Amino acid sequence: MLLTRGLEERLEILLKQGHLVGSVYRSLGQEATAVGSAFALGPGDWLAPSIRDMGALFVRGLDVRDMLRQYTARGTSLCAGKDNITHFTVPELGLLGPVSPLGTQLCVLNGVALAFKQRRQPNVCMTYQGEGASRTGASHEGFSLAAALDLPIVVWLEHNRWAFGTRSDRQSAVEDWLDAAAMYGVPAESVDGNDVTAVYAGARKAVDRARAGGGMTILVAETYRMHGHAQHDAQKYVPAEELEEWRDRDPIDRCEVALHETGASAEELAVIRREVAAELDLAVDDVLAEPGPEGEEARTRVYASADLDALVPWTRGPVPGYGDLAPHLRAEA
Numbered sequence: 001m002l003l004t005r006g007l008e009e010r011l012e013i014l015l016k017q018g019h020l021v022g023s024v025y026r027s028l029g030q031e032a033t034a035v036g037s038a039f040a041l042g043p044g045d046w047l048a049p050s051i052r053d054m055g056a057l058f059v060r061g062l063d064v065r066d067m068l069r070q071y072t073a074r075g076t077s078l079c080a081g082k083d084n085i086t087h088f089t090v091p092e093l094g095l096l097g098p099v100s101p102l103g104t105q106l107c108v109l110n111g112v113a114l115a116f117k118q119r120r121q122p123n124v125c126m127t128y129q130g131e132g133a134s135r136t137g138a139s140h141e142g143f144s145l146a147a148a149l150d151l152p153i154v155v156w157l158e159h160n161r162w163a164f165g166t167r168s169d170r171q172s173a174v175e176d177w178l179d180a181a182a183m184y185g186v187p188a189e190s191v192d193g194n195d196v197t198a199v200y201a202g203a204r205k206a207v208d209r210a211r212a213g214g215g216m217t218i219l220v221a222e223t224y225r226m227h228g229h230a231q232h233d234a235q236k237y238v239p240a241e242e243l244e245e246w247r248d249r250d251p252i253d254r255c256e257v258a259l260h261e262t263g264a265s266a267e268e269l270a271v272i273r274r275e276v277a278a279e280l281d282l283a284v285d286d287v288l289a290e291p292g293p294e295g296e297e298a299r300t301r302v303y304a305s306a307d308l309d310a311l312v313p314w315t316r317g318p319v320p321g322y323g324d325l326a327p328h329l330r331a332e333a
């Protein structure tokens with residue numbers, strides 16, 4: 001959780017310094033949901049995060065440098081600089097990248113879960129959806145199919161109260177989001193999403209059930225998005241009292257209190273904080289020194305059968321060596 005929060009804090013700074021392409025979508029206040037849940041998976045299982053589940057990726061073995069390379073679009077990144085944030089798939093780690101049209105990701109992961117089932121492979125899939133995403137048609141199709149086919153899948157409905165600037169009670173008439181989950185006819189449980197051990201316990205039960213052939217479970221994580229949607233969003237629409245109230249339920253603070261209660265000393269916890277900070281500082285320095293992508297990279301690992309040289313360059317300005325390919329565009333410009 002500290003790694004996620006620390007990295008996101010550094011990413012905000014790097015964005016302001018002009019090192020990032022795109023934005024930063026913080027998981028501030030939600031780190032426990034991503035981290036606690038992913039610990040319940042085992043080797044060969046697959047996980048499909050939302051943009052706010054970076055912590056789950058680290059639990060599944062992703063290197064913090066890989067995430068930095070993504071955000072800074074280094075040539076060394078998993079997408080060779082073509083995309084940013086968590087938009088990548090790593091089959092060796094069982095990671096399926098977020099699919100941008102909300103709600104559709106579950107449908108894609110259903111395919112992985114169906115393959116596990118058809119091959120009688122004892123593996124499980126886990127994914128996450130905001131309550132906003134869960135209101136899309138695609139999401140309903142995904143839930144319905146997974147439930148009907150008893151797929152080995154655990155779906156987190158991250159009830160973090162906001163979808164961009166829209167409150168969750170403006171998205172749905174249900175008061176308890178467990179009711180929304182229960183309509184699919186599979187077990188559904190509400191979990192304190194800001195308590196990492198409660199999240200793990202909920203996930204453990206659901207993963208074990210799916211692995212034993214018991215099908216899908218939906219887990220509603222009660223949590224809160226403590227930051228705006230992305231960096232451009234100052235979340236002025238959020239009542240200050242609401243933020244205060246949830247700040248008192250911060251998942252990292254709560255974890256620290258729980259660790260103290262089980263005997264961890266203040267010094268032990270301070271050592272963890274220092275180690276994480278040192279690891280992140282080193283990783284930032286190293287990754288910023290790595291090169292950006294070569295132009296040729298744009299042609300690799302993309303779906304295109306056309307001769308790229310024959311296509312109009314992605315600019316309206318003059319392009320040396322391309323002749324007068326797009327005079328109409330230049331005239332407009």
Ligand SMILES: Cc1ncc(C[n+]2csc(CCOP(=O)(O)OP(=O)(O)O)c2C)c(N)n1
Nearest residue numbers: 052100101102130131132133160162163164
């Ligand atoms: C079908 C679709 N509509 C709109 C968007 C733009 N969009 C991206 S994230 C987002 C808010 C998502 O809210 P929620 O699902 O509750 O997740 P949260 O951001 O709260 O984690 C929106 C509207 C999109 N990506 N796909």
